[in-house]
Amino acid sequence: MNGRRIFLSPPWTGEEERAMVSKAFDSGYVAPCGPMVEAFEESLARLSGRRFAVAVSGGTAALDLAAAHLGIDRSWTVVAPSLTFVATVGPAWHRGARLVFLDSAEDGNVDCSLLDDALVEAARQTPGKVLFIGVDLYGRCCDYAAVSRICEERGALFIIDSAEAVGAESAGRPAGSAGVAGVYSFNGNKIATTSGGGALVTDDPSFAAHVRSLSQQSRERFPWYEHREVGYNYRMSNIVAAIGIAQVGKLPEILRRRREIKERYLAIPGLRLLPPVPGENNWLSVALMPGMESRDALLDALEKADIETRPVWKPMHLQPVFKDCKVYGGEVSQRLFERGICLPSGSGLDDADFARIEETICTQLSRM
Numbered sequence: 001m002n003g004r005r006i007f008l009s010p011p012w013t014g015e016e017e018r019a020m021v022s023k024a025f026d027s028g029y030v031a032p033c034g035p036m037v038e039a040f041e042e043s044l045a046r047l048s049g050r051r052f053a054v055a056v057s058g059g060t061a062a063l064d065l066a067a068a069h070l071g072i073d074r075s076w077t078v079v080a081p082s083l084t085f086v087a088t089v090g091p092a093w094h095r096g097a098r099l100v101f102l103d104s105a106e107d108g109n110v111d112c113s114l115l116d117d118a119l120v121e122a123a124r125q126t127p128g129k130v131l132f133i134g135v136d137l138y139g140r141c142c143d144y145a146a147v148s149r150i151c152e153e154r155g156a157l158f159i160i161d162s163a164e165a166v167g168a169e170s171a172g173r174p175a176g177s178a179g180v181a182g183v184y185s186f187n188g189n190k191i192a193t194t195s196g197g198g199a200l201v202t203d204d205p206s207f208a209a210h211v212r213s214l215s216q217q218s219r220e221r222f223p224w225y226e227h228r229e230v231g232y233n234y235r236m237s238n239i240v241a242a243i244g245i246a247q248v249g250k251l252p253e254i255l256r257r258r259r260e261i262k263e264r265y266l267a268i269p270g271l272r273l274l275p276p277v278p279g280e281n282n283w284l285s286v287a288l289m290p291g292m293e294s295r296d297a298l299l300d301a302l303e304k305a306d307i308e309t310r311p312v313w314k315p316m317h318l319q320p321v322f323k324d325c326k327v328y329g330g331e332v333s334q335r336l337f338e339r340g341i342c343l344p345s346g347s348g349l350d351d352a353d354f355a356r357i358e359e360t361i362c363t364q365l366s367r368m
């Protein structure tokens, strides 16, 4: 061991977050409502360029509420990139939708050339009931303009899973601003965290109002508990929202730090990174090794130096649970999984941490 363990993307919090939590606590709103939740939602609406934001208990909860609002069920086809975290499609899977996966382009994001065919075929299977869930992989926005155009042409609904992309942009458009709704995650490992939390952003007032109501057990405005439908308990707490306000306030500094880390990785001789995407937030820097063996050797070497890393997401079409789902292509995302390593990218990474990571990587590369 060479010192403390270096984590992949630990929370970067300090006095600002502590002060906001104290303020929330002192206000008496130790509850899933309160002024911090409202202020956090306002800051997220500004950040996303959307009219409305609804703060909830996680990105998965936001995706679940979007699926509930849209009425996703067995009669729908949900198309999504294969290279993502399972939560992108979890809510649709639980609702019985037919899942279809698309391969990646070389930058890891969805291969847009597959989208048109997939949506045409999906519309044949489930006419008028097709949803595309786009993903901004590792804080790198997919091509919002191209995806929006194809979805519109083919009559498919589009929501964007920007769980990993808070603060990123697609050709000047903020992450989360495409489609009928966008989703953010504020999990502990994300670029901005509330310890655990998420949000849905949208321009559609009825989408926002319904999701807000669903997140609070769908209570009607009566003195007693009256329900026209059954909701969920997904609302974000006031205490947690206080952390989020401080984190969003620090986002420019967080983005600067993550960019610096990426630049340091880029400067390591012989280390190849996932091709850059303009406007990315550099949530995680991802290295590409020549093959699976060298990937595993680097993973092992870093683990021995007490440095946390992780292979790139294992594509959904390779997951046992989705073995019967249709996939378009699949070789590129499989290759990225077999060769890709997510490297430590935390905003608090210091010179000594980076020197340890760099030394381990260079030693390993010199053995190849």
Ligand SMILES: Cc1ncc(COP(=O)(O)O)c(C=O)c1O
Pocket: 057, 058, 059, 060, 061, 084, 085, 087, 088, 135, 161, 163, 164, 184, 185, 186, 187, 197, 198
């Ligand atoms: C692409 C993607 N979608 C959804 C989620 C789910 O977010 P959460 O962990 O906040 O539920 C995550 C992250 O965890 C994610 O990476």
